[in-house]
Amino acid sequence: MDRREFVQRLLVDRGDLLVVPGLGSATYDVAAAGDHPLNFYLWGAMGGTAMIALGLALARPDRRVAAIPGDGDMLMGLGSLATIGVKQPRNLVVVVLDNARYGETGMQPSHTAAGIDLVALALACGFRQARTVTRIEETADARKLLHTEEGPILINAKIKPEDVPRVLPLRDGHTIKQRFIAALNGA
């Protein structure tokens, strides 16, 4: 799948969804789909995307939360799948943008390129649902999972390993945080 098209379709009419994209291309993809104060863009903290989303999901059980890490980010935080599995947040969905590459450092193959299966790992960690999405036509199903099904859910989106133009959102961490908190909590 084309990564930009997938993320664009996934986040269309997102409603009051809270979105935590992981560092690198995931942050650029979410920015390209449209800047939003309820995006907490990450520019670092590799491996932490799913856990930030867990803290947010526990704090706001009334809202749906999407973590959108790349495969390298998810692999660095594999233990967080087990931690999420223990807590069973109903409102948390992890959408991995899996190009089987480390895109920021020169497209070196990641563990998923060797067949390491994030869907199987998520299921083994007690996720209620986990599935791979390989065709853009399936994005509607992924969107339905994202907005309506009981979590924790993992969607492994197989995207093409390609360099796309960077779309750079806000980078100052204090600004990103304060804008998010103001939009969500009115403070």
Place this chain on the structure above:
Amino acid sequence: MHSPADIATSWPDTIYAHFRRIGIRQVGYVPDAGHSRLIALCQKDPQIADVVLTTEEEGVGLVAGAALGGQRAALLMQSSGVGNCVNMFSLLRNCGFPCIALVTMRGEFGEFNPWQVPMGAITEDVLRLCGFLVYRVESADAVDEIVGAGCDMAFNGDLAVAVLLSQRLIGPKQWTR
């Protein structure tokens, strides 16, 4: 009135009382002997989501996410866990997230295991380099004042604060063959 013997064993209750006072709603931890009583108190509290972690660095993300959602969170860890968090601590500094970390010390006073010493010896310096304000508690009667001040500074000022609970306070780990 607490007798000295009571204070010596009830300092985790004092930390828990501060968690209640300042409204801690999430606590991230890796199971730890020194924190076992505090962890049990948090687990029993329906107002607190206790989150058992596979590695302490997960807890840094948890704290950030809780703050985004309008909740206060605390981290409990051993000194060795501080080393597991170093890069993730950049999240706190870059964004100004409040964080209170209670760190039980290993590798110092009375430690039986030399493998704990290298990390224990640099824990305080590592925390400072990562942007934490660091306070040490050497005796049970100082827990109330120092933990109270640490919690207030963290959440009034959006600061990262670590309170080191010395091995002298906790007691050396009992080791039997």
